[in-house]
Amino acid sequence: MNLRFVEAFHWAASLKSITRAAEKLHITQSAMSNRIASLEEELGVVLLDRREKQFRLTVAGQRFQLHAQRLLELQRQVKQELGSGSGGPMALRIGAIESVVHSWLPGWLQEMRQQHPDFELELTVETSPVLVDQIRRGAQDLVFTSIAGSDSEVHTRLMPAMEMVFVGHKALHAQARYALADLAQHDLITFQRGSQPHQSLLQRFQEAGLPAPRIHAISSISAMVQLVEGGFGIATLPRAATRHLSSRLLLRILRSDVTLAPLPIHASYRADPGSGVAESVLESAQAYVGRTKPVRRSRSSP
Incomplete structure (x- = not known):
């Protein structure tokens, strides 16, 4: 079984869209459809209900999605254990609000580059609502925003707030x-x-x-x-x-008598079989911010 076809189906099912899945995998929509059709032919079942314009999985498609997640997770574990995933560049799509970009993000990325010389970054700077929508649609691997992701497919962790x-x-x-x-x-x-x-x-x-x-x-x-x-x-x-x-x-x-509410920072990534990389990168960001966060000065300090 071609795991590229399994991956194509998984992302289409997760994102509930052939178009979004094609964007995620950087292939054309026709190539995405061909991969899913080839997978259906190999399995001998119909995975997508194509009778209506609305995206919908068949019963067989719903069952196979569970198997697809296990297959892709197993592929990730094998690559990690045998080291086959370390030969290529570590590419990650990260989205961040400007408050993060103008504070700890540059220092953390410098540290990431030292730890992972093959690290490749695709950075998007946008407002929180836009970034939350992008992580929900699978257009980003990891985002730092001031609001939490509201999708069941998205995991969110709270980062230190900004004064x-x-x-x-x-x-x-x-x-x-x-x-x-x-x-x-x-x-x-x-x-x-x-x-x-x-x-x-x-x-x-x-x-x-x-x-x-x-x-x-x-x-x-x-x-x-x-x-x-x-x-x-x-x-x-x-x-x-x-x-x-x-x-x-x-x-x-x-210096002011007025205390403003701190700006919350949320880190969100998709709960997918391939999310292990995003999760480990997030742990690196959390560790960096924890080490470098300055001690807040008291209000009476000069």
């Missing part, structure tokens, strides 16, 4: 300490509308009984930094993402 701080212009925002009323005198910049940082900022003003100032919703940290440098306003950003930026740009982390 959020107010960031201003060194020359324009030189006040020693900022109360909420002081911040309300400025235009505020935060992540996209409806995101956790956006909701957290609005909540602080609601709790204090103060009218919310003008709040600009921006999906890009790079754009937020440019706006702060241009004197447009004060931004809410992860401390880890601005630490290295403030040393070379006109940025300043503002």
